[in-house]
Ligand code: SF4
């Protein structure tokens with residue numbers, strides 16, 4: 001009879017055992033905040049469609065101190081999400097070759113982050129210009 | 133007096149242990165000693181019953197992978213001086229069944245390796261008289277990095293998706309699959325893409341990315357897997373545009 005008795009170790013709590021996995025879970029978790037903000041904007045859109053009273057109600061709700069706090073939390077989480085997303089971006093795409101040379105992963109991450117900042121600033125400028 | 137370091141080694145002897153248990157050894161070490169040499173010292177001088185795999189002692193055979201302080205690493209490429217004052221925790225590679233002590237059951241990987249057809253399936257069969265297949269440096273570069281894999285399985289021990297679902301073909305085998313698909317001499321991509329797109333293929337990957345961090349040969353398996361997500365998705369959608377029966 002075979003004495004073989006391979007032992008399979010349990011996976012429970014795997015993500016707590018390595019800092020890399022903890023970071024991964026925070027990244028995945030921060031996506032929920034991105035989704036939550038999408039819902040908030042969607043509600044705003046529905047209110048807009050329902051008429052002036054509903055829209056003003058939504059605007060007032062957005063000015064509540066708790067709503068401002070929520071915005072700050074979401075901003076922090078979305079910033080973290082973009083940062084960690086662009087950090088793994090080089091691993092998810094085919095090699096980028098410019099002028100016969102392979103673009104370094106750090107360059108790709110940097111370019112992604114720069115694009116995020118620029119796009120955010122343009123949007124901020126547009127909204128600022130429209131609401132003044 | 134030589135310095136010593138405490139090595140806590142996960143033991144599992146199927147004939148006597150119900151489950152794995154740690155056993156502690158005091159190991160004298162010098163600056164040039166790897167973790168593998170520490171284990172060899174244990175086996176030679178302290179406890180001959182300890183089992184582990186090794187061969188080349190120079191990070192090329194891929195047999196000495198284990199968890200060192202919770203991280204997958206080649207024990208011949210990890211030095212005790214960097215882990216001093218210790219203690220150092222040594223366990224069998226994560227996500228594989230333990231056969232005995234630090235030896236894991238790797239049949240599953242061998243089976244996967246066979247399934248990816250890890251050899252060139254010539255695009256254009258040539259006779260000896262026709263001479264060799266030619267390849268430009270640019271064509272070589274497309275797959276060279278993925279050909280450095282030494283089948284050490286560190287990436288599998290780093291992949292929680294493989295741990296949760298052992299059917300997943302996994303980073304190492306998929307990187308090798310990509311190595312052949314990306315080779316200009318190869319014509320087997322269509323056959324291999326079936327596995328890439330299958331239930332057990334690339335879409336199990338959630339881009340954790342730790343496999344590429346631990347790879348001792350900078351293969352970047354996460355990159356191979358994720359490139360193939362795009363390829364598999366493109367194949368799927370372009371498949372609708374092709375006339376029926378034209379798929380190879
Ligand atoms: S891809 Fe890297 S970590 Fe994975 S088996 Fe090959 S050499 Fe080892």
Ligand code: FES
Pocket residue numbers: 186187188189190191192193194195196197206207208209
């Ligand atoms: S002994 Fe060969 S890779 Fe470590």
